[in-house]
Amino acid sequence: MKLNFLTAHELQGLLKAKKIDPAQIIADIEERCRIVEPKIKAFARAPFFKNVSFAPRHQGELSGIPAVIKDNICSDGDLTECSSRILEGFRPPYDATVVEKLKASGSFIIAKANMDEFAFGSSCETSCFYPTRNPWNTDHVPGGSSGGSAASVAADEAIFSLGSDTGGSIRQPAALCGIVGLKPTYGRVSRYGLIAFASSLDQIGPLTKDVRDSALLLKVIAGHDEKDATSVDIPVPDYPALLGKDVKGMRVAIPREYFVEGMDHEVRQALSEAKNKLGSLGVTFGEVSLPHTEYAVAAYYIIATAEASSNLARFDGVQYGLRNSEKTNTAQPPLIAMYKETRGKGFGAEAKRRIILGTYVLSSGYYDAYYLRASKVRALIKDDFDKVFKEFDLILTPTSPTAAFKLGEKTNDPLNMYLSDIYTISANLAGLPAISLPCGLTKKGLPIGMQILGKPFEEEDIFRLAYQYEQNTVWHKAKPKGL
Amino acid sequence: MAYEAVIGLEVHVQLKTKTKSFCGCVNEFGLKENTNICPVCLGLPGSLPVLNQKAYKMSMKAGLALGCIPRQCVKFDRKNYFYPDLPKNFQISQYDMPFAENGSLDISVNGRNKKIRIKRVHLEEDAGKLIHPFGESYSLVDFNRAGTPLLEIVSEPDMHSPEDAYQYLTDLKLILQYLDVSDCDMEKGSLRCDANISLRPEGQATLGTKAELKNMNSFKAVKAALAYEIMRQGKILGNKEHIAQETRLWDEKKEETFTMRSKEEAHDYRYFPEPDLPLFVFSDAEVEEIRKTIPELPKDRLRRFVSTLQVSEKDAVVLISIKELADLFEACLDLYNEPKKIANWLIGPVLSHARPSFPVTPESLTKVISLVEDGAVSNLAGKSILAEMVETGKSPQDIMREKNLAQVSDPDELKLVIDQVIANNKKSVADYLAGKDNALMFLVGQVMRLSSGKANPKAAKDMMTERLKKC
Numbered sequence: 016m017k018l019n020f021l022t023a024h025e026l027q028g029l030l031k032a033k034k035i036d037p038a039q040i041i042a043d044i045e046e047r048c049r050i051v052e053p054k055i056k057a058f059a060r061a062p063f064f065k066n067v068s069f070a071p072r073h074q075g076e077l078s079g080i081p082a083v084i085k086d087n088i089c090s091d092g093d094l095t096e097c098s099s100r101i102l103e104g105f106r107p108p109y110d111a112t113v114v115e116k117l118k119a120s121g122s123f124i125i126a127k128a129n130m131d132e133f134a135f136g137s138s139c140e141t142s143c144f145y146p147t148r149n150p151w152n153t154d155h156v157p158g159g160s161s162g163g164s165a166a167s168v169a170a171d172e173a174i175f176s177l178g179s180d181t182g183g184s185i186r187q188p189a190a191l192c193g194i195v196g197l198k199p200t201y202g203r204v205s206r207y208g209l210i211a212f213a214s215s216l217d218q219i220g221p222l223t224k225d226v227r228d229s230a231l232l233l234k235v236i237a238g239h240d241e242k243d244a245t246s247v248d249i250p251v252p253d254y255p256a257l258l259g260k261d262v263k264g265m266r267v268a269i270p271r272e273y274f275v276e277g278m279d280h281e282v283r284q285a286l287s288e289a290k291n292k293l294g295s296l297g298v299t300f301g302e303v304s305l306p307h308t309e310y311a312v313a314a315y316y317i318i319a320t321a322e323a324s325s326n327l328a329r330f331d332g333v334q335y336g337l338r339n340s341e342k343t344n345t346a347q348p349p350l351i352a353m354y355k356e357t358r359g360k361g362f363g364a365e366a367k368r369r370i371i372l373g374t375y376v377l378s379s380g381y382y383d384a385y386y387l388r389a390s391k392v393r394a395l396i397k398d399d400f401d402k403v404f405k406e407f408d409l410i411l412t413p414t415s416p417t418a419a420f421k422l423g424e425k426t427n428d429p430l431n432m433y434l435s436d437i438y439t440i441s442a443n444l445a446g447l448p449a450i451s452l453p454c455g456l457t458k459k460g461l462p463i464g465m466q467i468l469g470k471p472f473e474e475e476d477i478f479r480l481a482y483q484y485e486q487n488t489v490w491h492k493a494k495p496k497g498l
Numbered sequence: 499m500a501y502e503a504v505i506g507l508e509v510h511v512q513l514k515t516k517t518k519s520f521c522g523c524v525n526e527f528g529l530k531e532n533t534n535i536c537p538v539c540l541g542l543p544g545s546l547p548v549l550n551q552k553a554y555k556m557s558m559k560a561g562l563a564l565g566c567i568p569r570q571c572v573k574f575d576r577k578n579y580f581y582p583d584l585p586k587n588f589q590i591s592q593y594d595m596p597f598a599e600n601g602s603l604d605i606s607v608n609g610r611n612k613k614i615r616i617k618r619v620h621l622e623e624d625a626g627k628l629i630h631p632f633g634e635s636y637s638l639v640d641f642n643r644a645g646t647p648l649l650e651i652v653s654e655p656d657m658h659s660p661e662d663a664y665q666y667l668t669d670l671k672l673i674l675q676y677l678d679v680s681d682c683d684m685e686k687g688s689l690r691c692d693a694n695i696s697l698r699p700e701g702q703a704t705l706g707t708k709a710e711l712k713n714m715n716s717f718k719a720v721k722a723a724l725a726y727e728i729m730r731q732g733k734i735l736g737n738k739e740h741i742a743q744e745t746r747l748w749d750e751k752k753e754e755t756f757t758m759r760s761k762e763e764a765h766d767y768r769y770f771p772e773p774d775l776p777l778f779v780f781s782d783a784e785v786e787e788i789r790k791t792i793p794e795l796p797k798d799r800l801r802r803f804v805s806t807l808q809v810s811e812k813d814a815v816v817l818i819s820i821k822e823l824a825d826l827f828e829a830c831l832d833l834y835n836e837p838k839k840i841a842n843w844l845i846g847p848v849l850s851h852a853r854p855s856f857p858v859t860p861e862s863l864t865k866v867i868s869l870v871e872d873g874a875v876s877n878l879a880g881k882s883i884l885a886e887m888v889e890t891g892k893s894p895q896d897i898m899r900e901k902n903l904a905q906v907s908d909p910d911e912l913k914l915v916i917d918q919v920i921a922n923n924k925k926s927v928a929d930y931l932a933g934k935d936n937a938l939m940f941l942v943g944q945v946m947r948l949s950s951g952k953a954n955p956k957a958a959k960d961m962m963t964e965r966l967k968k969c
Contacts, residue, residue, distance in 0.1 A: 089544040102543070109537050111544060210543040214773035244548045244775050322773055325576050328587035329541050333639065349635075354580060377578070377768035386770055 019043040019171045020494075022224045023080050024231055024255070026174060030079050037079030040174070041067060044081065044125070048172050051498045056147050057157075057167035059086040059098055062126035076235050078121030083176035085164050086127040087134060088219065089208040090114045093124065097210050098142035099132045101361025102336045111208020112243065113177060113219050113236045120235045128176055129163030132363045133327065134184055134212040136160050137435045140426055141365040148422070149192060150495040151461050155419035158188030158435075164222045165192040170498060175223045175232055179209055181216045182315055183414075183439025186451035189222055190414035190464020193453045193493060195481070196222045197229045198439075200471045201446035202247035204233075205240030213322040214245075216315075216443040225491050226452060226482040230254035233474060249472050257475045258482045263297030265480060267467075268407035272308035273438055279417045285455030285463040286413050289484065293411075296483055301407065305399040308441060310392045312433060315440040317376050317389035324373025327366065332357030368429065397445040404470050409480055412438050414451040414464035438466060448474045452481050453490035462493070501697040501735060503728045504705055505663050506655035507720075509670060510648045511680040512624070512688040513556050519623045519647040520547030520590065527686070531629070531640040539645030541585030546774050549574075553621055553647040554778065556679040558788045560649055561598020561619040563677050563795060564670075568598045568785050574621075574772040579765045582637070583626040585644050593769040595777075596620030603653075603673070604797070605665045614666050615654035624648045649679065655694065655705065660724040667691060667717045672796045676821050684716050691720055696741070697731045706731075707741040711755060713748045723748040727755055799824055807831070813841045816849075822856050823849065829860035834868060843867055847881050851888045862887055865894045873954050879903040907954040912945070912961050915953060919944045920965065930966055938962065 018026065018040045029035045045064045052058065067081070084090065087097045089107035091114075096102040114124065131141040139147040139162025147162040149155040150170035157166040161178025165188035168176050178185040180198035189196025197220040204219045211217055221232035234255060239248040269290070274283065290300060332338035332353050339356040340349070347355070362370065376385035403410060415435055425432040442449040447468050454465040469477040485491050515525050521538035537545040554572075561568055573595035576588040601616035626641040651670065657663050671682040671689060682689040696708035709727060714720045726748075731741055745764070746755040794802070796818050803814040803824075818824045823844055830840045843866075848858060866887070870880035875898055886897045898904055906912060919941055920927055930937035938959070945958045 087544075095543070097543075105543065107537070107542060107544060109542075109545075207546050208544040211774075242548060243546050245546075245773075321770060325578050325588050325768070325770070328578060328580065329543070329585065331580065331582075331587055333582045334540065334585065335542070350582065374768065377770050379766045379768070382768075382770070 017043045017047065019047045019174070021174070023077060023174050023228045026080050027076070027078075040079065041081060041125070044172060044174075047170075051150070051170050051172060054148065054153050054498065055150055055166050055170050055172065056145050057128060057163040057170060057172055058083075058126045059096065059129045059142070059144055059163065060094060060127065064125060067123055067125055075120035076231060077117065080122050080174055081125040082117050082122045083126045083128050083164060083167050083173040084114065084124055085161050085176070085178045086130050087179055087210040087212075088113060088177060089210065090124050090127075093127065095127065095210070097133045098130045098144055099361065099363065099366065100143045100337055101330045101358070103361075105336045107208070109208065112205035112240045114208060116236050116238075117177075122235075126167070126173070128161065128167055128178070131160035131162065131184075132366050133210070133323070134160035134179060134181055135323070135365045135369050137183070137187055137432055138420070138422070138425065139163060139166075139188070140422060141363055143363055146422055149419045149461070150498060151193060151419065152459070155421055155461065156191070158191035158415070158419060160184040160188075161196075161222065162188050165189050165194060165196065168192070168194050168222050168224060169495060171494070175221055175228055177219055177232075177236070178222050179212070179217055179219050180439075180443065181212045181319060182443050183436040185220045185222060186439050186449060186464070186466060187415050187436060189451045190453075190466075191419040191462065193456075193462030193464075193490070193495070194222055194224055195226055195229045195450065195452045195491070196220065197233060197450045197474070197477075198442060198448065199233060199237060199474060200247075200448040201443075202245055203237050203448065203472060203474070205238070205243040205246045207240055207242040211322070211326040213319040214326065215322060216319055218443075226450075226478055226485045227255060227258060229450065230258055230478045230482075247472070252475050254475055254478055258478055260479050261297070262293070262480050262483045265298050265409065265476075266407045267293065267298050267300050267480070268303040268403050268410045269300055270303055270305045270308065270403070270410060270412060272305050273412040278413070281418065281455070281457045282413050282416065282463050286411070286465055289454040289465050290411065292487060293480070293484055296487060298480070300411075303403045303407065303410075305396070305403065305441070307392060307395045307399050311396055311441045311444060312437055314389040314392040314396070315436070315444060316372070316433060317385050318393060318444070320369045320373030321377050321386050322373070324370045324377065327362075327370055330358065330361060332361075337361045365429070393444045396441055400441075400445045400447060400468075408469070408476055410468040412466045412468070414438060414466040418457045418459075418461035418463055442468055447471060448477055450477050450481050452485060453493065454484075454488070455490060456493060460496075462490075499736070500700045501728075501732055502700045502702075503658050503724070504655045504696050504698060504708075505657035505659075505724060506694045507653045507657070507663060507666060508692045508694070509651045509653075509667070510690040511651070511674055511682055513553050513621075513647040513649055513679055514681065515550055515552045515556065515647055517550055517552075518645040519550050519553050519621070520645055523645065525646050527643070529642055531638075532642065534642040535644070539585065540641055541644075547590060547772075549775060549778070550647065555788055555791075556647075556677075557597040557619065557621040557649055558780065558785065559677055559791055560651070560674060560679050561601065562785070562789050563673060563792050564598070564601040564603060564616050564619060564651070566598030566601030566616060566619055568780060569595055570780050570785075571595060572597055572778040572780065574775045575769045576772050577622075578768040581625070582639055583628050583644070585626065585641060589623055589625065590772055590775070591622035592620035603666060603669055605662065605669050607659070607661050607665050612656070612662065614656045614662070617652045617654050619649065619651050622648050622650060655696075660721040660728070663693065663724055664717055664721045667720060669796070672819065672821075676793055676795055678793075691717075693720060693724060695724055695727050695731070697728065697735055706735075707743050709741070709743070709755070710745045711748055712745060712758065715750065719748060719750060722753060723755060726753065730755065807837045809837050809841055813845060816845050817841060820852070823852075826856055826858070826860060826863070830864050830867075833860055834864035836867070836871070839867055839871065840864070847884050851885070857888045857891075858884070862894055869894060869898065873905055873907060873956070874898070875903050875905050876951060876955065878951060879905070902952070904952065905954045906949055906952045907957045909957075909961065912953060912958060913965075915945050915948050916958070916962055916965050919948060919962075920969065927966065927969055931969060938966070941966075
């Protein structure tokens with residue numbers, strides 16, 4: 016078997032037993048990329064295999080195992096452009112904390128993954144470079160915004176990758192690509208070095224081929240960081256060591272509001288089967304209500320765009336990235352012209368839409384009606400979850416209402432696109448950890464994902480259930496065909 | 499019609515922290531352009547702010563010292579606007595949950611006491627600086643100052659004359675200097691002041707339309723700009739015209755204000771909570787801990803100097819007006835318990851040597867004073883010792899010895915000088931003996947001259963009187 020098809024923990028075992036050499040991993044990945052990357056376009060730019068030092072200075076959990084990271088995570092000296100023209104040529108002079116942690120554990124970066132521009136999207140089609148395609152069917156999107164991160168892992172061009180999740184940007188592409196994607200609790204993983212979309216919602220997490228790798232990766236990247244005031248100082252458990260625990264007697268809630276009319280029947284069917292499987296493992300289920308769910312999308316798109324409009328203000332052509340100072344409108348002062356030309360050329364349509372939306376909801380006279388009200392809704396959504404978690408350990412839902420849709424299918428219908436995050440955004444609003452893992456395939460052969468949400472800072476419970484489910488099913492073993 | 503001016507001031511002071519507000523860069527000025535910077539204060543993509551604990555404590559300290567009610571829960575907000583000196587195109591500031599609110603400052607103007615309410619005290623980050631090379635069509639940005647901590651102190655519109663504003667600024671500055679939170683040097687930009695001013699017919703309660711004044715570079719300029727504005731607005735109102743709500747800049751050379759931007763052009767700052775910084779919760783114990791660090795404030799010190807140290811009110815006002823001077827005064831008192839004499843020395847010769855700090859130690863200064871008081875050197879010599887001490891840092895005794903300034907009280911030595919003076923000034927001696935008392939002073943003066951000022955004047959006079967009896 017080629018090494019690129021293996022998981023990090025499998026490679027870890029082989030490397031420790033000296034059965035393989037790190038160079039072989041790279042060679043296999045490089046060969047795989049040569050074949051499939053032209054079809055998938057998972058990377059924002061060509062990977063760097065040549066100058067990779069795969070004899071890592073550090074010996075740790077991931078020694079010798081290469082990483083792919085999303086194009087919005089800074090790595091010292093590497094192009095980091097958020098798949099946006101406005102960051103053209105930007106090479107951060109520092110490593111994100113997660114990158115430092117990866118490197119300290121012996122891993123190294125071989126590529127930056129393509130993404131929706133600034134993580135604005137659910138299909139990876141808003142990238143300024145090119146859309147990434149779903150390895151299971153290249154007519155379909157890989158999901159987004161961490162579409163490149165998900166597709167590279169699903170296509171075995173990567174062992175694992177890191178993505179970021181603001182409203183489902185790790186979990187939804189993981190579901191659509193048939194892999195495991197984790198959004199940790201807000202504050203569990205440092206955001207330092209993650210180019211912000213919406214600071215109060217963003218969280219970095221791993222996209223992996225199985226649950227054990229997800230647990231392993233979280234162990235490596237989690238922890239308090241004094242450079243991120245929103246990271247929380249709670250000890251990081253040894254997640255992989257806790258995987259084997261029995262799930263008998265675990266109480267799992269099924270929220271009524273997530274299983275409504277109009278949801279894809281194949282997704283419904285897959286969830287129902289997953290529930291039966293977990294029931295047979297001793298899990299008990301109860302139906303609950305999360306009454307404010309219907310307001311989540313609206314609240315999310317107000318808060319997320321408000322924060323984004325401010326976070327993206329710094330891209331103005333002054334210090335870095337694109338600067339367009341050719342004056343087309345001579346009636347304007349040169350500075351204003353530079354701002355307008357730079358931002359006009361640098362941002363894509365979706366980025367502009369969100370900046371305008373966010374600017375609007377924060378404007379004087381509208382703040383109370385939009386931002387403030389959305390913040391109140393956010394608190395109510397969190398209360399809903401708190402109530403459920405008094406009686407239940409975990410919550411089970413679909414990850415996405417449908418399997419992967421076709422390229423171009425929703426690009427002219429932003430609202431419909433926004434609704435593909437309907438099951439994932441509540442976890443971001445409430446700051447909760449949530450995982451997506453494969454739980455079936457549609458008749459057309461596209462993956463279906465299920466989502467498990469847990470209590471804050473209790474990712475180990477999520478892993479425990481996910482692992483037992485995975486060990487008793489075959490879905491994580493399924494691979495895309497015809498690549 | 500007579501109008502009453504209504505004035506409120508917004509004062510920004512640079513906090514004296516070691517590092518910037520949200521990163522580890524040093525809080526220092528005068529470094530080479532763009533050398534004191536890091537990803538955080540440059541607002542590079544992905545960087546995050548972490549609040550400086552010292553800035554946090556200083557802000558609360560200032561709020562408490564100004565009699566404000568501390569907030570138990572403090573929040574930061576983003577103030578959004580585009581400008582090239584603002585790296586993130588938003589400023590981290592505080593909107594509705596500042597450190598402290600509702601305080602006051604008592605000022606005295608022309609013998610009348612007034613209470614100026616303080617609306618709020620909040621912390622924010624400073625921007626970088628634009629540099630406009632002469633004759634060039636471009637501008638440059640220096641980000642060294644970006645992210646340094648600024649404390650904003652906003653008064654209520656409780657001032658009614660330029661003099662009120664001047665006194666408020668003077669007292670506020672002194673308090674902040676006593677708290678050791680800022681240098682408050684307006685020339686160096688560590689204190690900046692904007693003023694809001696409107697006029698209303700005397701006796702009317704509702705406020706008139708205000709103008710915001712900026713670009714005043716000294717307290718005097720604030721006073722002058724306000725006086726100008728009172729005249730300008732008075733003229734408009736006198737003509738039954740309307741005042742435009744606007745921001746105006748003070749032109750120091752022309753001594754007038756001019757329009758910078760109208761209300762319509764005013765920014766919509768789109769404040770919203772800074773998501774990168776959590777809410778900061780102060781416990782009562784923490785607030786009390788900070789309160790304990792507040793030193794005796796200028797007004798209390800003045801009272802104590804007058805009531806328990808018997809310093810005259812006039813002297814005490816000067817002493818407390820510079821914290822180092824008052825500190826030096828008290829340190830000297832510990833060594834040499836002569837409040838009046840020390841005050842005289844400090845307010846006179848010592849203050850004239852201040853540049854801007856005081857280059858004397860309490861030990862050396864009290865030594866000089868005691869040398870003079872004990873008659874070891876003359877008053878004049880004492881002053882030249884002080885000057886020499888400031889210049890060279892040498893000890894008073896060494897200077898006295900090297901410059902041969904010791905006062906001569908030794909009868910044998912004095913006798914020689916006196917004999918010579920009498921021999922040289924026969925006429926004056928005769929005058930004295932004939933009853934002209936003035937001649938005595940002249941003869942003593944000659945003793946001083948001949949001894950190069952070293953003769954102890956009192957001893958010289960006594961001995962001369964005795965000696966003349968024998969003539």
